[in-house]
Amino acid sequence: MRVGRTRLKNNKKFRRRRIILGVSAIIIVATGIYFTKTLLNKNHKKSNVQVLSKKEDNKKETKNINEKKKYLKEEEVKQKEIKKPNPEDIVKGANVTIEGDKYTYDAKKIEGDLKSGKAHVDGKKIAFLTFDDGPSTTVTPKILNTLKENNIKATFFIVGNSLEGSDRAKEILKETVKEGHAIANHTYSHNYKHLYPGRFVNANNFMNEIKQNERIMKSVLDEDFHTRVIRFPGGHMSWKGTEAVDKIMNDNNYAYVDWNALSGDAEGKRRTPEQLAARVKREVTENYKPDRLVVLMHDTYGKENTAKSLQEIINHLKSLGYEFKTLK
Numbered sequence: 001m002r003v004g005r006t007r008l009k010n011n012k013k014f015r016r017r018r019i020i021l022g023v024s025a026i027i028i029v030a031t032g033i034y035f036t037k038t039l040l041n042k043n044h045k046k047s048n049v050q051v052l053s054k055k056e057d058n059k060k061e062t063k064n065i066n067e068k069k070k071y072l073k074e075e076e077v078k079q080k081e082i083k084k085p086n087p088e089d090i091v092k093g094a095n096v097t098i099e100g101d102k103y104t105y106d107a108k109k110i111e112g113d114l115k116s117g118k119a120h121v122d123g124k125k126i127a128f129l130t131f132d133d134g135p136s137t138t139v140t141p142k143i144l145n146t147l148k149e150n151n152i153k154a155t156f157f158i159v160g161n162s163l164e165g166s167d168r169a170k171e172i173l174k175e176t177v178k179e180g181h182a183i184a185n186h187t188y189s190h191n192y193k194h195l196y197p198g199r200f201v202n203a204n205n206f207m208n209e210i211k212q213n214e215r216i217m218k219s220v221l222d223e224d225f226h227t228r229v230i231r232f233p234g235g236h237m238s239w240k241g242t243e244a245v246d247k248i249m250n251d252n253n254y255a256y257v258d259w260n261a262l263s264g265d266a267e268g269k270r271r272t273p274e275q276l277a278a279r280v281k282r283e284v285t286e287n288y289k290p291d292r293l294v295v296l297m298h299d300t301y302g303k304e305n306t307a308k309s310l311q312e313i314i315n316h317l318k319s320l321g322y323e324f325k326t327l328k
């Protein structure tokens with residue numbers, strides 16, 4: 001019996017222990033499940049929030065991009081309206097306005113024609129009226145008037161120091177361009193001793209003056225302005241040792257243009273308008289009425305008679321069948 005009772009006792013103990021163990025296991029598992037669930041839920045909520053806010057961000061971004069695009073398009077239209085090509089605007093990187101460009105001719109070709117000494121090219125007669133050493137406040141406006149009355153465009157070879165210190169001279173340069181004429185570079189100082197010491201071209205001094213003159217003209221006209229057309233003071237033909245400067249000019253796409261007719265308005269004795277016109281007529285005939293005629297005149301101070309001779313010169317050239325163009 002004792003043995004039976006003890007076994008019974010042990011069995012009871014055993015069963016109780018199993019129950020305790022079972023309950024504990026259930027509690028542990030339940031707690032585990034609960035915590036896992038809570039954690040998953042939290043994460044799920046979190047990622048949901050993240051997805052939502054990402055979606056919001058994308059929406060906002062798309063809206064922003066669309067608004068930006070719309071704004072840029074509107075700006076573009078505005079800019080186009082503002083920048084409607086004005087015929088009086090300078091052609092970027094050139095020496096004429098958009099309107100003036102209709103009357104231009106390739107200066108490099110003229111350089112070649114004059115150098116070859118032929119200037120008989122194709123039977124088509126083209127005259128280039130050129131005015132050096134200006135602008136002046138006294139003569140240039142008169143020449144501009146005559147050109148306007150005849151609806152003829154010409155080329156003006158500017159000396160930079162004639163612009164400095166004169167607001168009126170600067171205004172005249174602007175008017176010259178506005179009226180469709182071409183602008184060329186005749187150095188800053190026109191000083192033979194500095195440009196051609198001992199009658200030899202100093203390439204360094206020469207090119208520095210070309211650049212200095214261009215800087216002044218840009219500041220007066222427009223940063224878009226550039227002229228590749230050059231005339232050597234006194235003429236390229238007059239100086240020695242031109243090889244170095246010729247190479248620089250060729251490498252940099254400059255064109256120098258001398259002349260094959262002149263009025264003699266820069267020669268010692270002061271001539272009457274009739275004498276000046278007669279000289280041009282004679283020179284054109286002596287040159288057998290070249291297909292490409294470059295006439296040298298001056299619009300600097302004291303050249304009033306040049307202005308007075310211009311109408312007669314134009315009439316004569318027209319009668320010979322010349323049309324008028326500018327050098328670009």
Ligand SMILES: [Zn+2]
Pocket residue numbers: 132133186190233234
């Ligand atoms: Zn000159």
